[in-house]
Amino acid sequence: MKIFRGERVGTIYGTISIGSGLGSGLGAWAGGLIHDWTHSYNPVMAFALIAVVLGMIPFLVVPALRR
Numbered sequence: 001m002k003i004f005r006g007e008r009v010g011t012i013y014g015t016i017s018i019g020s021g022l023g024s025g026l027g028a029w030a031g032g033l034i035h036d037w038t039h040s041y042n043p044v045m046a047f048a049l050i051a052v053v054l055g056m057i058p059f060l061v062v063p064a065l066r067r
Helices: 009-038 042-061
Strands: none
Touching: 009 042
16 A cells, blocks of 8 residues: 555556466466476476566565565
8 A cells, every 4th residue: 555555556456466366376277287297296396486586576676665
């Protein structure tokens, strides 16, 4: 609320919620698909680590998110 003020906060929150839901659903599906292809959980863990690092990038790049 401190960063995204005003009348558009509902739209912003909704977009974040939709993105979170899609990421959760598609991430689980992709993890299962990777496991089916490789028959190992090691590539799935690497995929998850890459996803976490990609999710951290906005917090490292946008100064307003670091406060």
